[in-house]
Amino acid sequence: MKLNERSVAHYALSNSPADHMGFLRTWGGPGTPPTPSGTGRRCWFVLKGNLLFSFESREGRAPLGLVVLEGCTVELAEAPVPEEFAFAICFDAPGVRPHLLAADGPAAQEAWVKALSRASFGYMRLVVRELESQLHDARQSLALHRHSSWKAIPSRCKPQAPDHLSRGLENGYALSRDCSSIGLAEEGGSRPAGSGLAECELQGPTNLLLGRGQSPVSPETSCFSTLHDWYGQEILKLRQGWLQRARGSQPECEEQDRP
Amino acid sequence: MRYNEKELQALSRQPAELAAELGMRGPKKGSVVKRRLVKLVVNFLFYFRTDEAEPVGALLLEHCRITQEEPSGFSISFIEDPERKYHFECCSEEQCQEWMGALRRASYEFMRRSLIFYRNEIQKMTGKVGMGHGSGRGWLVAWLTLCCPPHRTPWSSSAYRKRPGSS
Numbered sequence: 265m266k267l268n269e270r271s272v273a274h275y276a277l278s279n280s281p282a283d284h285m286g287f288l289r290t291w292g293g294p295g296t297p298p299t300p301s302g303t304g305r306r307c308w309f310v311l312k313g314n315l316l317f318s319f320e321s322r323e324g325r326a327p328l329g330l331v332v333l334e335g336c337t338v339e340l341a342e343a344p345v346p347e348e349f350a351f352a353i354c355f356d357a358p359g360v361r362p363h364l365l366a367a368d369g370p371a372a373q374e375a376w377v378k379a380l381s382r383a384s385f386g387y388m389r390l391v392v393r394e395l396e397s398q399l400h401d402a403r404q405s406l407a408l409h410r411h412s413s414w415k416a417i418p419s420r421c422k423p424q425a426p427d428h429l430s431r432g433l434e435n436g437y438a439l440s441r442d443c444s445s446i447g448l449a450e451e452g453g454s455r456p457a458g459s460g461l462a463e464c465e466l467q468g469p470t471n472l473l474l475g476r477g478q479s480p481v482s483p484e485t486s487c488f489s490t491l492h493d494w495y496g497q498e499i500l501k502l503r504q505g506w507l508q509r510a511r512g513s514q515p516e517c518e519e520q521d522r523p
Numbered sequence: 524m525r526y527n528e529k530e531l532q533a534l535s536r537q538p539a540e541l542a543a544e545l546g547m548r549g550p551k552k553g554s555v556v557k558r559r560l561v562k563l564v565v566n567f568l569f570y571f572r573t574d575e576a577e578p579v580g581a582l583l584l585e586h587c588r589i590t591q592e593e594p595s596g597f598s599i600s601f602i603e604d605p606e607r608k609y610h611f612e613c614c615s616e617e618q619c620q621e622w623m624g625a626l627r628r629a630s631y632e633f634m635r636r637s638l639i640f641y642r643n644e645i646q647k648m649t650g651k652v653g654m655g656h657g658s659g660r661g662w663l664v665a666w667l668t669l670c671c672p673p674h675r676t677p678w679s680s681s682a683y684r685k686r687p688g689s690s
Contacts, residue, residue, distance in 0.1 A: 360529045385566055391638060406648060
């Protein structure tokens with residue numbers, strides 16, 4: 265299978281921000297036995313978005329390897345070498361061996377596991393949606409504040425938003441597999457309809473509005489009923505999708521809970 | 524650069540944001556238009572022969588430029604070599620716009636910019652959430668640390684196995 269490798273390598277070395285970096289011991293490489301042994305090899309790793317690059321050294325000008333962090337879990341593991349703080353990136357695909365990596369100390373290990381666990385595109389999308397929803401709520405409550413004649417405060421007023429977000433995030437990085445698992449984590453069904461924004465329907469307001477070349481923020485109006493209808497449609501749709509998915513994918517959910 | 528093809532193949536089987544049979548022409552001189560099943564999954568664009576299950580190739584959609592091409596087509600090029608273009612032909616102008624919109628939103632860097640945009644807007648509106656000026660996720664991590672009480676973070680929950688051999 266072809267890949268635009270030159271562009272990928274260029275991206276790896278570009279000045280776009282890295283999400284995490286540091287030295288790790290790795291047991292991958294050409295001709296390595298299926299069961300990792302020996303001391304492995306110390307490489308410089310750079311996490312950019314959902315891509316984990318490895319380099320020969322910190323100054324390396326060409327990436328040695330690439331792991332795309334989608335549909336994977338990050339688990340603590342045992343290294344063949346004692347005193348190493350190992351973890352593995354595991355893929356739920358036939359014939360794909362886990363990537364065994366080890367940090368120098370417990371703090372670096374924890375930082376890497378956390379960073380890798382929330383590296384998926386779906387997780388980033390979830391966070392953006394939640395922020396978008398918070399901004400919408402903030403705008404709405406400001407509009408309500410200005411129009412003091414509106415007595416009814418919507419249930420999703422601003423002060424609740426941080427709680428929604430933190431819950432969403434927690435689910436997001438507890439299950440780093442892919443976006444479909446994020447919805448599943450909420451099988452309890454206790455979340456209000458608005459939190460359906462955590463869903464992976466791909467028509468969030470950002471997409472809708474950007475697609476139409478408008479401001480990605482909200483319709484330029486402070487009229488409550490217009491805003492209500494505008495966002496209500498989407499929320500109904502998201503909720504419907506979420507309910508369907510929650511019903512349809514229970515078994516997968518149990519699988520997630522396996523240690 | 525080493526990567527595991529099987530991992531990419533598994534990703535190509537994930538649900539697509541957009542998928543269609545399009546005409547596709549590679550960047551090499553003398554390339555001809557071929558029918559390909561084109562599938563957008565997160566920030567990768569996979570292309571398949573119409574009768575095969577495994578993709579022929581994938582394009583990582585970071586640092587790329589999407590350009591409209593006549594008639595009802597578009598091209599993808601990458602910043603390190605803007606002359607090297609992957610051409611795609613759509614059935615209609617509408618389909619072309621749909622693809623261009625989806626591809627422009629498909630990069631992680633776009634998501635990162637959106638995150639920063641929303642963060643700044645919320646900050647302006649509420650005066651809150653004024654932490655750091657990082658690249659996006661760094662700020663998020665700081666925020667998470669404050670938002671999630673330690674006992675509730677998955678790091679300390681049973682979702683993670685204990686390090687073997689540790690007490």
